[in-house]
Amino acid sequence: MIHVDHLSKRYGAVEAVRDVSFHVAPGEILGFLGPNGAGKTTTLRVITGFLPATSGTVRVGGADIFDDPAAVKRQIGYLPENPPLYPELTVREQLTFAARLKQLPRRQQKAAVDEAVARAGLTEVRGRLVANLSKGYRQRVGLGQALVGAPPLLILDEPTVGLDPKQIIEIRDLIRALAGDHTVVLSSHILPEVRATCARVVIIHHGRVVATDTFATLAARLRHTQKVRVAVARPGPALVERLGALPDVVAVSPDGEGAWLVETPVAADRREQIAQAVVEGGYGLLALEPRALSLEEVFLELTTEDAAPAEGTP
Amino acid sequence: MRGTMAILRRELRGYLISPVAYVLLGVLLLLGGYFNFDIVTYYAAQSLRSAQFPGMAEEFTAQQGIIAPLFSSLAVILLLVLPLLTMRLLAEERARGTYELLLTAPVNLTAIVAGKFLAALALYTALLGMSGVWPAYTATLLPLDWGAVAAGYLGLWLMGAVFIAVGLLASSLTQHQLIAALAGFAILLLSWVIGWAGHNVEGEQAALLKYLSLLDHLENFFQGVIDTRDVVYFASFTGLALLATQRVLDSQRWRA
The missing domain is CATH 3.30.70.100 (Alpha-Beta Plaits)
Structure with a gap:
């Protein structure tokens, strides 16, 4: 589904991501784990086409993000770290805008929005203004927006940051429920978060991939x-x-x-x-x-407390 | 241009929900109404005087005495008002983070720029339409040459397209709406007054400065004359600003 090969991204003199390579198989839930500032968001932004890579290639479902960005973007439902929502729109309007942006055929738009509303658990708030929603609901609207049109690949950047424990559990259950139908890439700096939802994990630190494996194998190697x-x-x-x-x-x-x-x-x-x-x-x-072991360093820097307050990931 | 319509519709909705559009409409109607009153009163006084000196009357048609001065005043008001209408177009998306939604959707930068531009242009067209109350009022007092009035409106509309494109360009440069408004206003004011510098120089320089000046291209329209050179000037100014906006957005991705 995703092939990231030798991806590097520089911001001026700062190399945020260095020679990152990993693959994601269809139907897989991949955890993208790393401490704050490790380059997670940058990597995801390159995959989603928000930022161009300095070097390296990204292919999603056979399409290259550089050569055919629209073909890549059509396959992705992306929830950035801060859900990109318009406060003046209602939940339904927000999702309808997403459906139009994704250029779903006019006749399918309503059904696609209804489905996303239902799957993200937004039925009760669908007529309310985004501005008046709690942080947890906004996160869900962001998730619902990513789900509009049922894209095969979901990319979720720190989907539980800033939520309270109850909301975290809800969002996590939601993500797990999505697993069957979508390939999911989930980034987090919280170890238990990834362990709770993902079978396989890519660990990134100082812009480099330090390990790609299943949790069980990693834990064994680590010790x-x-x-x-x-x-x-x-x-x-x-x-x-x-x-x-x-x-x-x-x-x-x-x-x-x-x-x-x-x-x-x-x-x-x-x-x-x-x-x-x-x-x-x-x-x-x-x-x-x-x-x-760089892996060990990383684990030391990871937040191992569940639901710890976290902010300021770049 | 896929996605342009989606952006245009959301943008228009954003305008209609926010108070900014209504305040600007209010300002336009208030100031325009004042100018119209002033111009009509002055014209009435002048025509009374010219009744005593019949030679003056021929040079003082309603087009010259009312419509052209009204449109000139409207142009000045729009110079102040339109940068406020366009300042949020891209700056706000950037500040709110919704820009990420646009850029990760299967929509290219050209479609984004086009959607934003057309939304502001549509709103502007509606605002401009409302200023029709004043010529309509004048028409109840005097016979008007509607063709000439339409030419004036075409001029104002083309000028507005330039203002919006320039405002959009300014909005692409920053996250701060106030800076976008000031930058847009600065560029427009400069292209407004650049012709004045033409008085101090001669020959080709003067011709060039005069050609660049917005003001000099408006005059013909306000006199009821549609000159393709003026149309080309406004259209190419608009196109250039839109192209520059698209290039700015593209280069920002690479420099980010």
């Missing part, structure tokens, strides 16, 4: 392994094999030119053995440093 970065002057063919053969080493993965990451269980510090193996092999050891 059990650490990484050591080894840089050598003369990489030889047998180096990887040699490192892999060391006791307790779980995996050896390349990390740029002439460098590898050696993964070991947390309990076993094998730096000494690694150094010895490199020196004995005559590879010319240049550096050996424990790599704090």
